[in-house]
Each structure stands twice: as C-alpha cells, then as structure tokens.
Amino acid sequence: MAVSTLNMFREPSYILFGSGIGNMNPLMFEGDIVPYYLLSLKRNIKWGIQLSPRIIVRMENMYSHPVRTPSFIPTITFFYHLIDSKNESRDLFTYCSWYHHSNGQEGDFYETDSIAINTTSGSFYSNWIEGGVFLSRPDRNLSNTFNYIKLSMAYNYMLNNELIGNYGQLRFFADFQSTINLSKAFRIFRSSDNNRSVILSQSVRFGWIADNLSDSKTIDKNRLIFRYTLSFKPSFFKDVSLFCQYYYGQDYYNINFGKTLNVIRFGISSKIKIFN
DSSP: OOHHHHHHHSOOEEEEETTOEESOOOEEEEEEEOOEEEEESSSSOSEEEEEEEEEEEEEESSTTOOBOOOEEEEEEEEEEEEEOOTTSSOEEEEEEEEEEEEOOOOBOSBOTTSSSBOTTTBOOEEEEEEEEEEEEEEOTTSTTEEEEEEEEEEEEEEEOGGGTTTSOSEEEEEEEEEEEEHHHHOGGGOOSOTTOOOEEEEEEEEEEEOSOOTTOOSSOGGGEEEEEEEEEEOTTOSSEEEEEEEEEEEOOSGGGGGSEEEEEEEEEEEOOOEEO
C-alpha cells in the first residue's frame, strides 16, 4: 500500500473560522487536531497499525471566550492491504478501528430539572468499533486525478446509560472523494516550482443512524448525517488548503448530540505529517 493512499484515508486537521452560516452556537473557532503515528514492518505497507490522539476544541464567542471541555477521541486502527497494484491503478484495503470519545467531565448528565441535558459539565463517554473497506483509483478519463470510496459501519458497545436510546449506537457511512492536481492536468496552473502544485478536492459523506434514537421515526431526517467539502490548495501554500463545508446532522461535539446542525462553514486544513 502506498503511503499516499493511506494519507487519503486519514481525516485532516482543520480550523473552522467563526460559526459559519446556519444554526451553530456562536463560536470564535473550532479546531480539530489529528496527528497520526504509523507502525508497520516495511516501506511498502501490507499491514499496519495507526494511532491518533485526536482532540476537537471549540472556543465560544461569548463573555471571556470560554473553551468548553474538548472532545477527546484517541483511536487505534488495524489495516490490511487486499490488492497490491504496483502501477497505482488501484488500492484496496480493509480496516478495523477502536476509539474512545469522551469530554473528561464527571458532572450529572441532566440538569437539576432532570429533563434538560447538562451540556456544560455533564459526563459523556462512548466506545466505538468501526470497520470497513477503502478503495482508491485514478480517473482514467483525466490524468493526475484520484478518487476513493470508503464504506464502513460503526457500533457503540459501551456508553453512558443515559445515552442508550438517545444517541444512536449503530451507524453506516459511505464516503467519496475526488482529488485533481490542476498543475499537472492544465497548463494554466503550472508554475516554475514543480514542488508547488494547485490541488482541488471534493468529498461527500453520507451517514445513517440505524438504531434507537430519541424522538425519531424509523425513516427520519434526524438520522441523516451529510457532509460536503470543497478544498483548494493554491501553489503558494505548501501543506495547507482552504475549504468550504456544508454539514447536516447530529452535533459531534461531546454531549451536544441532541442538536441537529445545519451549517455552512469555512476554514483551513492540513494533513499532519506521519510519524513512522
């Protein structure tokens, strides 16, 4: 497996500016820090283990600009390469991930009225197992273009008792991405520095919460998770991209899951370098 393929599999670190256009609470920024540590036996990876101490932070746009407790999401992923395509015409691997999601708080889950969720200091934790397949291949109709599809299923096997029936333990996802190196595909984007390319990427995520979810029918828009991201890396940026993203679905920030976000956001992203 080429390291470049594995890099496509990873989520980027990012900073979102403000709270965007939609129903997100007023924010100064949201930051997602996702470094990766790759353990493998050889350079051409057949199997391996990947570690990530992921942290998501939100700074609220209110008095004193508080940073509420972050989302701590440490993850370990095992992957195995199924198809070895030396000419890079395609790559296929399967993976299995375990991750823990918590906010590090010990307060009561509910407010004193026993109805409203304590989103300030309430305890939140969950443990997930996720597995799936990842296929990447170039677009044969256009050189220097790479596409991928990832199909996965996630199950929460241990979580707060209060979350059972309210949070959604079983989820299905389908992710698609297309990336094109504009500098190589079109002469107008070429520069004298071959190491600085103009890259355009777009990705789509469809998710579905399949099991019990409070106040939701079997077929209900509250079960849908949808994300579309358009990224652009100009030649004067080495590792950073500008992006615009539309997100609809359950709020992923700790105990705020009871809110459905519907928002357009803007920010910068980067793939943090690998530590082998």
